Amino acid sequence: MSDFKGLTEAVIKGDIQTAVAETQTALDAGANLQDILDKGLIAAMDQVGEKFSTGQMFVPQMLRSAKTMQECMKLIKPLFQEDELATKGKVVIGTVRQDLHDIGKNLVAMMMEGAGFAITDLGVDVSPKDFTQKAQEVGADIVAMSALLSTTMPAMRETIEALQEAGIRDKVKVMIGGAPVTENFASEIKADSYAPDAGSAVIAAKKLLSIS
């Protein structure tokens, strides 16, 4: 099987039942697992990200597509041998210290997972120390921070300083976002990248790691 059009369309529409059935059909037909992932699921989420960034899709639809992809992943993930699942890079993501907003961060995490990144989600209220320790532990390529409060934005700078102090700042790229965060703030605190929404976050992450 070389055509995953039905699967891709079902994920974009957020039609869980059809997408899961299409995934099962592809598996039964002996399709390559990585192809189902890359040409079916990830290709769909790429389009979802683009549609969201250009205002053709909104948060509820995007969440539904991400959920649809996750349901399909439940079928194919166990079939991959350990470490066989090709990842685009390791991302440690969280909402910064004293900030409990996680809807946008979750969207970013889901879109990145959909694009093939391995995600470690630390949740909310994540201290600079916790970001740093987890980044060291998993060998992160990207530390991704979200903040929704102007009062919690300084924690992004402190996290970058903590990465510096731990001696791993040159090994990880730092990406930031969230409603009050700006491109200017990102350059001021020497983050490597800023993205205004979940779709652009995927594009920015790929750019940081020089992935097409």
Ligand code: B1M
């Ligand atoms: Co609060 N809150 N909140 N809140 N809340 C805001 C953010 C606020 C703008 C409301 C307002 O006053 N108009 C305001 C912040 C003002 C400011 O500092 N600029 C505010 C406040 C003040 C507060 C409290 C202090 C209120 C109080 O208790 N007095 C309190 C703080 C609690 C805390 O965090 N310590 C508080 C609490 C809460 C709830 C718990 C009730 C709830 C959060 C529930 C949850 O997240 N689980 C909540 C909510 C829901 C909001 C609003 C209404 C919605 C936020 C949201 O989820 N948006 C918000 C007002 C608003 O935005 N209209 C508000 C939808 C989401 C998809 O968008 O998160 O922007 P967003 O994410 C986008 C982009 O920003 C980007 O991509 C996402 C998808 O496109 N993005 C990234 C996000 N992270 C990224 C990371 C990246 C890249 C892109 O790279 C790593």
